[in-house]
Amino acid sequence: MSSSPLNAADGGPPKDGPSSLENLRTGRDVDLAKVDLTFEGFRALAQNPHLSANERIGFPETYRDGFEEAILRDIAAKLPALLGTGATIVDIGPGCAGLPHRLIDLCRERDHRLVLVDSAEMLEQLPDVAGVTSKIAGAFPANRDAVRNAVGQADIVLCYSVFHYVFAEGNPFTFLDSIVALLADGGRALIGDIPNISKRRRFFASETGRRFHKAFTQTDSEPDVRYNEPSLGKIDDAVLMGLIQRAQAAGADAYVMPQAPDLPMANRREDLLIMKA
Numbered sequence: 210m211s212s213s214p215l216n217a218a219d220g221g222p223p224k225d226g227p228s229s230l231e232n233l234r235t236g237r238d239v240d241l242a243k244v245d246l247t248f249e250g251f252r253a254l255a256q257n258p259h260l261s262a263n264e265r266i267g268f269p270e271t272y273r274d275g276f277e278e279a280i281l282r283d284i285a286a287k288l289p290a291l292l293g294t295g296a297t298i299v300d301i302g303p304g305c306a307g308l309p310h311r312l313i314d315l316c317r318e319r320d321h322r323l324v325l326v327d328s329a330e331m332l333e334q335l336p337d338v339a340g341v342t343s344k345i346a347g348a349f350p351a352n353r354d355a356v357r358n359a360v361g362q363a364d365i366v367l368c369y370s371v372f373h374y375v376f377a378e379g380n381p382f383t384f385l386d387s388i389v390a391l392l393a394d395g396g397r398a399l400i401g402d403i404p405n406i407s408k409r410r411r412f413f414a415s416e417t418g419r420r421f422h423k424a425f426t427q428t429d430s431e432p433d434v435r436y437n438e439p440s441l442g443k444i445d446d447a448v449l450m451g452l453i454q455r456a457q458a459a460g461a462d463a464y465v466m467p468q469a470p471d472l473p474m475a476n477r478r479e480d481l482l483i484m485k486a
């Protein structure tokens with residue numbers, strides 16, 4: 210059976226193993242579908258002069274180019290305070306591509322205060338807007354005290370397309386606990402764009418998923434859907450349900466939400482919305 214048209218984080222083709230940081234930093238032909246990305250790996254990609262901004266955040270162009278408005282619209286539907294004014298917003302892992310640039314513009318227009326948390330190498334590629342943006346370099350939640358000292362409490366915490374890297378290399382519950390602790394009363398956190406291998410399996414076991422696979426690969430092959438085996442390093446329904454229970458035990462409401470159907474990975478990714486009363 211051939212592999213399905215997904216990158217490695219979504220449970221796609223088997224990986225070659227971690228690329229050397231040197232190759233990520235300087236290589237001309239980094240195969241983004243096959244690299245095992247970590248916080249350090251992203252730091253290296255951020256410095257690679259041969260890559261586009263989307264590639265520096267680990268996405269082939271076709272996965273993001275032209276989708277930024279639709280993604281921001283879907284985020285704002287789940288975080289309506291973004292469309293108000295004067296909110297304090299923390300973006301964990303903004304990267305350096307189109308999405309944070311649009312978010313910065315929105316924050317400037319709406320008088321929000323935006324705190325960006327990522328590696329120095331990513332952050333230096335984003336503009337500094339006086340009175341709007343501030344930057345805290347380093348991996349969250351290791352730097353949570355610095356974030357807390359800078360922010361106090363946040364009305365919105367956004368963490369988009371980041372959680373699967375945290376899950377692979379850190380403690381997901383410490384990450385979640387630290388986000389819930391940052392939220393002000395009435396605040397919302399969106400841990401978005403989470404590849405869920407259970408959702409992927411459900412999709413590719415369906416007729417629609419099989420047709421999608423054949424059209425994407427332009428072959429007559431069947432998607433590679435496996436059950437009853439460990440999903441090492443991958444997020445599944447059990448992980449998401451565990452995160453919901455953990456957030457709720459900390460006093461917040463939590464929901465797994467679908468992405469708008471016009472988003473490029475809506476058939477295999479989901480969002481976790483956390484709301485404090």
Ligand SMILES: C[S@@+](CC[C@H](N)C(=O)[O-])C[C@H]1O[C@@H](n2cnc3c(N)ncnc32)[C@H](O)[C@@H]1O
Binds near residue numbers: 252301304305307349
């Ligand atoms: C796939 S990119 C997503 C970027 C952006 N949120 C977007 O959707 O366009 C992942 C980003 O998360 C950052 N990152 C990974 N682990 C992180 C952590 N523990 N704390 C802060 N940032 C992290 C990476 O450096 C990278 O910029």
